[in-house]
Amino acid sequence: MLTDDLPTEIVQALLQLGRQLLKHARAQRDRSLAEHEDGVLAAWRAVAPALLEAVVQLATTGLDTHARPIAARCPGCQQRGGVQSRRGRQLQTRLGPIGMQRWWHHCWVCGRGWSPPDQALGLAAYQQTSTGLEWWLAALGAVTTFREATRLLGDLAGVQVGSETLRTHAERLGIQLEAQQRRAMAQVEEAHEPPADEYVPAPGALEVETDGVMLRYRDRDLDGAPVEGDWHEVKLGLIGGWQHGHLRQPS
Numbered sequence: 001m002l003t004d005d006l007p008t009e010i011v012q013a014l015l016q017l018g019r020q021l022l023k024h025a026r027a028q029r030d031r032s033l034a035e036h037e038d039g040v041l042a043a044w045r046a047v048a049p050a051l052l053e054a055v056v057q058l059a060t061t062g063l064d065t066h067a068r069p070i071a072a073r074c075p076g077c078q079q080r081g082g083v084q085s086r087r088g089r090q091l092q093t094r095l096g097p098i099g100m101q102r103w104w105h106h107c108w109v110c111g112r113g114w115s116p117p118d119q120a121l122g123l124a125a126y127q128q129t130s131t132g133l134e135w136w137l138a139a140l141g142a143v144t145t146f147r148e149a150t151r152l153l154g155d156l157a158g159v160q161v162g163s164e165t166l167r168t169h170a171e172r173l174g175i176q177l178e179a180q181q182r183r184a185m186a187q188v189e190e191a192h193e194p195p196a197d198e199y200v201p202a203p204g205a206l207e208v209e210t211d212g213v214m215l216r217y218r219d220r221d222l223d224g225a226p227v228e229g230d231w232h233e234v235k236l237g238l239i240g241g242w243q244h245g246h247l248r249q250p251s
């Protein structure tokens with residue numbers, strides 16, 4: 001058998017996918033490409049979370065079904081050992097919701113709780129959304145309304161997230177980026193040097209352009225429906241290097 005050396009979790013998900021595809025093909029004979037796209041996509045999305053779950057479980061020490069607790073030092077006080085219990089964790093990801101069961105360590109010296117698999121997976125305490133999905137939420141939330149972004153995410157990726165959740169993530173990332181920018185600005189003002197990270201000098205002559213436009217802000221009524229707000233003047237600035245008749249590295 002081809003499946004001999006494959007673990008059960010993966011085989012089960014792939015068999016389920018295969019059955020769904022066959023069922024679709026038989027039921028939708030001589031239908032349009034659009035209908036087949038819908039059918040295959042639906043079948044894939046139904047098993048995708050199980051496949052991610054299986055991969056995470058197979059690839060992470062301490063997550064396999066028969067895993068015993070790992071002897072680990074407390075990240076707080078370096079004390080060995082600690083009280084352990086099995087705990088579940090749920091996460092929303094770009095492939096849908098997944099769950100895992102792992103050993104939870106509790107340090108009896110400093111009271112700190114931690115889990116080695118969480119550390120390996122790069123999961124923060126109380127994190128409920130994968131970092132990849134957080135970026136999707138923030139990117140979509142930045143280009144359109146949160147309600148529209150939620151709809152797009154459902155349509156394009158099959159990921160169901162409430163618009164309130166999306167707003168929280170988009171705003172949190174916005175605040176982080178703004179703080180980063182403020183730190184860089186403060187550094188430039190103080191040191192009269194370019195910011196240390198990700199600084200690439202623009203080539204040619206320095207070109208600075210500014211302009212202003214009148215924008216009508218979009219507001220929301222008490223039910224969250226968009227309403228037209230006040231007009232504001234928004235200032236725009238563009239800086240780059242002018243070389244061979246083109247603006248290079250604009251920001």
Ligand SMILES: [Zn+2]
Nearest residue numbers: 074077107110
């Ligand atoms: Zn400790």
